[in-house]
Amino acid sequence: MCRRWLTPWGKDSRIGPKFLNASVGFGGSCFQKDILNLVYICECNGLMEVANYWKQVVQINDYQKTRFVRRVVSSMFNTVSGKKVAILGFAFKKDTGDTRETPAIDVCHGLLGDKALLSIYDPQVTEDQIRRDLSMNKFEWDHPQHLQPQSPTTLTKQVSVVWDAYEATKGAHGICVITEWDEFKNLDYQKIYDNMVKPAFIFDGRNVLNMEELRKIGFITYSIGKPLDPWVKDLPAAAN
Numbered sequence: 337m338c339r340r341w342l343t344p345w346g347k348d349s350r351i352g353p354k355f356l357n358a359s360v361g362f363g364g365s366c367f368q369k370d371i372l373n374l375v376y377i378c379e380c381n382g383l384m385e386v387a388n389y390w391k392q393v394v395q396i397n398d399y400q401k402t403r404f405v406r407r408v409v410s411s412m413f414n415t416v417s418g419k420k421v422a423i424l425g426f427a428f429k430k431d432t433g434d435t436r437e438t439p440a441i442d443v444c445h446g447l448l449g450d451k452a453l454l455s456i457y458d459p460q461v462t463e464d465q466i467r468r469d470l471s472m473n474k475f476e477w478d479h480p481q482h483l484q485p486q487s488p489t490t491l492t493k494q495v496s497v498v499w500d501a502y503e504a505t506k507g508a509h510g511i512c513v514i515t516e517w518d519e520f521k522n523l524d525y526q527k528i529y530d531n532m533v534k535p536a537f538i539f540d541g542r543n544v545l546n547m548e549e550l551r552k553i554g555f556i557t558y559s560i561g562k563p564l565d566p567w568v569k570d571l572p573a574a575a576n
Contacts, residue, residue, distance in 0.1 A: 425515025
């Protein structure tokens with residue numbers, strides 16, 4: 337069922353559940369593409385004020401991902417250069433191998449820009465797909481398969497793809513949960529903590545983990561929509 341929202345041009349409008357129920361912090365798989373289609377239609381019909389409104393919606397969605405990356409970097413002593421960061425989940429949502437519009441691409445790009453060493457685990461997305469996605473420019477991942485690069489050769493030194501969450505997190509300085517896979521809720525986080533560099537950080541971009549229990553183990557935590565860990569609440573990214 338759709339809900340009614342008052343748009344800036346003064347008419348009652350409906351926005352479907354796809355947009356309203358996107359996972360915490362990030363837009364859904366078709367969120368950005370559908371909004372940009374709206375922008376195009378509005379511009380073609382001379383509705384520039386409406387088009388600008390929807391552009392701002394996309395900008396807010398992008399801002400959430402940028403803010404998440406800034407939080408990771410600032411919490412880990414203002415740099416992730418040379419540090420191993422485990423990325424748990426690459427698909428846009430659980431129970432699918434679809435990576436179109438996944439926030440993982442932008443989050444990984446942001447961390448790689450600061451020279452992080454990424455160890456990526458997703459139970460359904462293949463290594464070839466992950467490397468292809470990370471080698472493409474923004475929005476190219478939505479093109480037909482035959483138009484996508486077939487032999488990505490970049491990022492090989494900074495990115496490893498593994499098939500086990502414990503391997504991904506072994507020796508890591510921090511963990512970023514990007515997809516809300518159910519298995520991530522049931523991992524042995526004491527075991528994970530014991531095998532990480534200290535201090536050990538967890539950044540939950542989907543609000544699926546129990547922050548209180550993780551803090552008891554010893555993790556420094558950050559979860560979108562939850563109270564900040566004392567370690568990170570006064571850091572610069574809190575105001576960004």
